[in-house]
Amino acid sequence: MLQIDGTSTDGAPTARQRWLRLLSHAPLELLESAIGTLAGPNPQWLRRPETGLVMVQGRIGGTGARFNLGEVTVTRCALRTDPARIACREVGVAYVLGRSGRHAELAATADALLQDSSARTHVPADLLEHISAWLENKHAKRRAQAHATRVEFFTIARESAGEPAAQEAP
């Protein structure tokens, strides 16, 4: 169960970090059906959706020195929600992978609403769980696909264990 509040426990991601992650990974159709009507035609843009490159860094084994892994396409925006639609003073921010400005806009709208204790009720209560379940399902499918192609290298293990190497190509 995901907590929707601004509290932060030491080291662990805050509730906001968790929902920002989920919103940025959510499929556009799911966001469109849940947030699409709340977004309104005239959000107050602090930063219109803009697409650029972000350098992703990695660490080997999670502990080595940082190295640049490669650039990814990211779309970001910041907004206040359309005042004609919902009264909410918070600023919503979104960074999403890819080029979808609409995805960024919907994610930022949801972020703004979730931060405001009175406007939060407009967001479907089960939205985050839906996204979470959808993501889990997607990852499970990928794991299953990858698992089907898994190769067990028993042969090599047996060969190296004692068979003569005579059959090897010169």
Next chain:
Amino acid sequence: MMSQAERLSEMDLRTVSGAFGEPVLGSQAVFRSALSAFSRPGRIQTVTSDAQNPPGTGAAAAALLLTLLDPDCTLWLAPRLACGPANAWLRFHTGCRIVADPAAARFAWSDADQLPSLSRFALGSEFEPELSCTCVVEVQALEQQHGWRLRGPGIQDRHHLAVTGLAAGFFAEWQANHALFPRGVDLLLCTGQQVAALARTTEMEA
């Protein structure tokens, strides 16, 4: 890496208002005003911008900095502006870095009454005079019917500029700044939607 102090907090973000509706066209129009101001020092130009400048700041000054700054720029803010919403507004929209030392800044934004001595800003070097500071100063009023007589590049004969709000010692400071050429700071004097530039080449007579 960005330090904790430079990061925008949620509280900062809450005070941020919008920038140009059309970032490209908006900043080009304002850049044109800055260009006109520096090519005709002392002539008052009108800056048109739809950016929502932070409360307590002038429209022209805010729009000029929004146009001129980028993440490579360092900016010094006068104490009043540094603790107001202008700080977060510029950092959010331009990505500029705020510095505490005027000598380390490529740009500065100050009210006329909080403007430090011009010699405290970066003046550039003989080899790299372009590294000097460009100061945006908010003054109370600009008038070109009377006041100082200005001469120099961009001024055909001479013309007048009266500035209300600058400290009494400014005239002497400007003489010293002018004498440093090719080093020296450039000023953009702003009030409301108006801007007039004083380039380091501009001679000033009382």
